[in-house]
Amino acid sequence: MDDHDLTVQVLNISPATTREDLTVFFSYCGTVDKIQLKKDNDSSQSAFVTFRQPYAVRTSLLLNDALIGDRHVKINRLPKLTSIPVIFGSSKDHEACPEKLLLFS
Template sequence: MFSVTVSNISSSTTQEKLHEFFSFCGNIKSIDLKSEGETAQSAVVTFEKPSSAGTALMLNGGTLDGEQLNITSDVEHHNHQEQPHHSSSPFEQSEKPRAGIAAEYLAKGYSLSDHILQRAIEIDHKQGISKRFLDYMRGLDTTVGQKALGSDQTVSGRVHSTLQNARTRAKTIDEQKGYSKVAHEYYSKAISSPFGKSVLEFYTNTSKQVRDIHEEARRMADQHPVTSSSAANTTHATSTGTAGPDAEPGLATQASPTVV
């Protein structure tokens, strides 16, 4: 069983909110939510994969509905790379870099301390990034580069000024051929933006810093302001690790958990 125990849950937190919070970690099998008196609740969250449970443990101390969650497990859940399997999608949520998952939380408006973000970086550095995710991002580097910049070009091989000029071309190609609908919309558009090279480096390089996660979260949040479902967790972007609607502008992304 790939489960974690969550305590100090606010009495106002519903099972739906808890599911939304932990769905960033990966596919959830079940949530057993119980009352702990009049002011708190606890839950056992069971995931399909051990790496998802490991990501959940990384979030210990994160805030939901104004309360700091205590997330523990009696079992060590290794964040190992999952075995590849046949799927219509190129990778699963659990295969994303942990720093990328942390950025998604911040972009959604959840509050994570810089200590948690550092944990995400350490996991990526220790465990690496799944081969399927790396292959997908490197494929985008080539595919988007060729579509936006010309034959035999890659995003990582071009400088910022060139990408600035290529953005309009990439957008036109997207509209004409629906490329974004074939791939994950956020990643394909992010790679073809003026920030493309830095985005590619963020998702393929384990040498990150906390500020890199904040910057990616701001890019994500730009065109998708925090929704009302997580408004209670939203504040301005600060050193505590929160990205809200007043965060610095950047790229568009999916505002909801990107379980794929």
């Protein structure tokens, strides 16, 4: 299991909320491994919270719309990542397999 599967996105965080506030809040779900907090604008922040245990992610999702400070936050699972097949080659190769995405250097 990688970090992507152990991470939730938190939206609508008050600018007054600190990383420590988030650590305390989410520690009730399980062990917090790391928190990436970023300012979205003057009135809001967002965060990525990574846990050490899969059950902590599931528990944190139950806290969606909970109050942290003076804000109801949105807690979302990260969308699944999908891979895109890529072939490096020339435009001649592209004609042979048009369903592939080509990157040209």
